Amino acid sequence: MNKVNYSFTRLILRIIPMQFRALPKQTIVFILINVINSLSITAGIIATQRLFDAITHAASGHLDFGGCVIPLLVMTILVFWQNVVDGIHDFYSTVVREKSSAIIRTMLHKKLQYIEPEKFEDTIFLDSLNKAKEGILPLTTICFTLISLLFFEGLYFFSVGMYLFNLNPILMITLILAFIPALLLQVVRVKIFTKLEKQSAPLRREYEYYKKTLCDREYYKETRILGAFKFLYKLFNNTLFLLIRYQWKAERKIALLQLALNLFTFVGMGMSSYLLFVSTMSGEITVGAFAAVFSALGQIFNIMFGMFQWELGNINRNIGKVANFVFLMDMPGRTGVEDTYDFTKGIVAENISFTYPGKDKPAVCDVSLSIADGETIAIVGENGAGKSTLVRLLIGLYCPSKGKIIVAGMDTMLTVPSAIYKGISGVFQKYQRYKMTLGENVTISNAEDVLNESRVEEVLKKASVEFEYDDVGLGTMLSPEFNGIDLSGGQWQRLAIARGLYRENGFIVLDEPTAAIDPIEETNIYTQFKQLSIGKCAIVVTHRLGSTKLAHRIVVMDDGKIVDTGTHDELLSRPGKYADMWNSQAQWYKR
16 A cells, blocks of 8 residues: 655645534634734733833933823733733633544544455554554644644734834844744754654554553453463563654654754844844834843744744644545545345356455455345355455455456445445354443444334344343443443354344345354354345355255355355265365264
């Protein structure tokens, strides 16, 4: 997956509209706050000059002391006003930034719906996704920083620059002397932090995974019992150490450079003070102007330093993360036309092949298969034969690298995925344990509809979901972390089956969902499944053959290809892969 190189301008033109779409009114209000804040500071400098000029005139007898009251009152009001505006700015920017990040995160989640599912098997894509997630908060921060740079610092330096130019054009050098060292620092920071992000992204993903193996509930029993904690902790610690080391090396370079440039800034402030002193002694500016500009000189350098050190520095530090976010958002997604399913047309696969991203060998190679309306087929084969991949192709989750698949009259390459999924239900080997109520765990595919309790209880009964306690109801939370209960592995599997049965469908798939259940109980569940799949297209995937006799037809896979098809009796009557597998497993099904 080749990464697109984004120019800074292109990135800014992409993220600013995102920010306005996320929070249009709040963003405009933030702009206005920055404008008011900037003009208030400039007004404070002018008010300082007026106050000191009035005091000077009063001290020399050219003005009575009553003439100082109004400038003093104006100065007091501006100081109070400035503190109020600063407080509003800090509070508002924090609250809106958090809210904006949350909304932009939903944009990423919506985008992921249209990313080809097979990309989630690609480590390069997973690295990109991890980087994109890291870019969400920086995106909002950079947008707010750019607003501040334009409508606060930019307007401030323009207004102060005009004020200084009006006093004496040579005083404009003050701004230049403040600008040069800070700019040089940021040029170097861009290169250092871009390199840091490139080194850190894959390590950060490893670090998060190792942390999960040490802390997550799903891992702790096995890691403690098998004594794997020390091994995993060592990996976690090594990865964390590398991340810190890369960070420290980058920060050290920046700190040393900053120290050198701070000396240059100190010299610049000295020269600015000298120019100001000379202009005052020559009578080019008043004593009030000297006092105002001298008192503002530190503020000018501090704002300039803060702009480059923190705001532009923050942009340089995080622009690489934002580029990763924009790259993923610009990634072409899977689209197509809307269509209506008609499972009377069955499912047809014509010479399909599929290769996972980053792999050279196809997982499915030159497979042709048709499933008639109302037909149940069993797909069997050893682990790694390509069974699950073929199913993902047949339900439209993956698109073939070669050939085509027609599901209920819809070409999966040309039809929007949501139209294909509407009539399909499935239960997969890696089913999910949702931390929700019992009722929600069953009805999650139709969560927006009114809860049909009788329907839920019906599918729970059909899937043989049973509980030890009578007080377990549809409102019971299935998560100890949320003050609920937990289920056994077998109960969770049956609940996953009930969830698959609850959804209205014309095509139903069971992809080894009973892998942890004993073979006899597995046969009982598949017997129920046969009754539920009458009149529908149905697929059963298994590497255990006790339930294959329930299917109308059996498809045998090996090394990504279909090597045989037929009924159970037909396949046993001739030597081949199926007969070998059956003979090796036959003892499992003897009562």
